[in-house]
Amino acid sequence: MSKFSTNQTKKQDGTGTLHIGIDLALEKNVCVITKENGEKIDYFSFPQDRGGYDYFLKRVKMISQKQVESRLIVAMEPSNYFWKLMARELEENGITYHLVNAYTVKKHREGNQLDRSKDDRRDAVQIAELSRNGHYTETKLQKGIYEEIKQYAVAYHQLSRSIRREQHILWGLVGQVFPEYFQIFKNLNGETSRAILISNACAAEIRKMKEDDFLAEVKAAYLGKRQSVTKVQQVYQLAATSIGILEGLQAVQLSIQIRLSNIQRFQMQLNQVTDAMTNCLASLPEAEYLLSVKSLGEVSIALFLAEIGDPKRYKCASQWVKLAGIQPTPNSSGKKQHGRTPISRQGRPHLRTMLYFSCLRMIQYDSHFALLYSKLQRRSKNPLTKMQALGVLMNKLLHILWALIHQQTMYNPAFAQSM
Template identity: 30%
Template sequence: MNYTQKSRIEQITDSTLIIGIDVAKATHVARAQDHRGIELGKRLIFDSNHRGFEALNTWIKELQRSYYKTTAVVGMEPTGHYWLTMAHYLLQKEIKAVVVNPAHVKKSKELDDNSPTKNDIKDARVIAQLVKDGRYSEPNILTGKYAELRVAMVQRERLMRSLIEIKNQVHNWLDRYFPEYPTVFKDWEGKASMIALKNFPLPQDVVNLGMEGIVTQWKSEVKRAVGIKRAIKLIETASTSVGISLGQTMARREIEMLLEQYFLLTKQLDELAQDVVTILEEIPGAVQMLAIPGLGWITVAGFLAETGDLQAYSHPQQILKLAGLNLKENSSGKHKGQTRITKRGRPRIRALLFRSMLVLVSKNQQFKQLHQYYINRKDNPLRKKQSIIALCGKLIRVLFAIGKKSVDYDPHKLLGKERLMQFQLVV
């Protein structure tokens, strides 16, 4: 990831064996060639298991010995998650593994045979040719605490999706059986509301239990904020409810199961949060990042889970490209197109930075002032969303410096005296 295309091309020499692999779920296809594009040996079709990977390793070693190649480079498409096991295997065998852009494979598949035909054998050859031309990138395979952090944040994202789904199903249940419920409890996730949904969820249950029964159950777990007035309002609402009154036995069972899943997911999220914070404490610079006002552990953990060790980068521009926040424009002759971000990087880190910046421009005084400066300056003022994107790049540079040097956050360096003076003049 630290190389330009020229440097990548220079790594492919006459002593390099180039392997292109078309990755699938169960069966892969590999083809080999030299630095001039001449195919070497026969293609290899192997399974995605230990025996297949060992056959690939043996095939590569035999080709190196037969054609006097001292090094080997294996290129593949990052197809879903299927390529990860092979990449880790090659890393253990000290064989260099690189990835090519699937869009490049699609666009260049007609160069050799002038045919739009697509198959696994042809794709393996196209991938090898792209590697030969230096059109590849080295995957950032995380290790140690960064690998733990990546797995944890992926699991958190999965749990959050499941939790949102459960919440939507609870809303659906309330709309069917007790549509007036939100007029009594604005937030159904509150303690008193949870007691009601667990013990007397249906309007008929509320009416049958009565005021004293409701208050008694509330007071057993909640000592304040709920009482007779709330109970009376709940009973009055339940007595005139237009909710469905059929199938109540299974309706109670449905809300019971939904609440069980809700409590399980929230418990797992809390436990996962504790694990992530513990991991962050062991990563250099993470504690200093957490000291930035308005920046939480979710942003820091998500950022490091995507980038890995910041010591592997030489410039923050590399992380900008990884996030797809680097700029592009279409210009020709006298025409100059609009400048936009490429969105060619990882959408997860891009979305994470954007969401965190929405908080920072309201909670962090320095980012707030910079945002106001960008949208109010006299020369080339930015729109609000453009300013947010520009500040995402600023945040990347701040996190890069903190993680690289393990220094404390300095708000004065972020704003700068000259820019602050300019901002004050504009205001």
């Protein structure tokens, strides 16, 4: 956080404030209360349940009444789901709360504790100090339909990650027993490929069979409409000279069948989540304006709104740029310039990924974006690399989406060119 923004946040907090640092955990939370001048006036712990929360609220309010300071600010790390439970409780009781970066807490603690001592109380002290000095992030829990679409997006990313993990494992298993298989099938999840892998994926077993028997076995396992017999025959021919392993084949074959079943199951669940998420998108007031950008699909728009939440919480599009972590960040020391100015990459990675792939589609199908992408790379003064030009387009796309929402207008290339 810059010096200016730190001073601004400290000014907002004002004097007469008690800063409460909480180190959240599964069973027990540790709390330290400090004055504005840094004096520590209380330390206690409370369990992660209804009774513990009631005790916490009662104690901090009692301390506040005894002190001159009348305002309470609670600071905590965004640890797992614990911070959401505490945040909901604080919002219901009208208490301000801040989030502090866990990495910042770690580095500040190591700087203050030269012996690298660590315990929950020290962490709580560091959290309170960071809040007192203005090194924090202000946030609010999402409400209503925005929280709903956020949870759908979380499930979407988890299932997508599970599918990629299973595909990676499947790729390694097939590579052991039939490394030449990839010459025929680039996608192992196609219907013909699935039928071969489910029936018999091991080259050493395939070459023991007659070709007609192998073709019949694959046909029996095939569930699609039109099987590629030519590719099945090519697989049989490659199996004759394969260098695949010869031992443990039954175990590998079973593992392949399990991975294929997992991928199919996860894909079905992903389709269900996607349908629910896009239905949820339709009920958001911003949807019709954002969907007017034809290069962006329903899934991309849904994931975008899931990351930013209610657009009314933000004051300008630059806040979205920082949230995505695509703002240029200097990287120099003295006379040394460590490469060209990179983007920060300190924001939300899912939002950044969505913007990246969206801009790739915009370059293909939107004339204004395609022309700007080309100009940025070919200009005579300070021409940009491909990735740098994409970074500029990602920034521009966020400003366009901001304008569409706040001006309540539909998109067209002329509108983008005017910005």
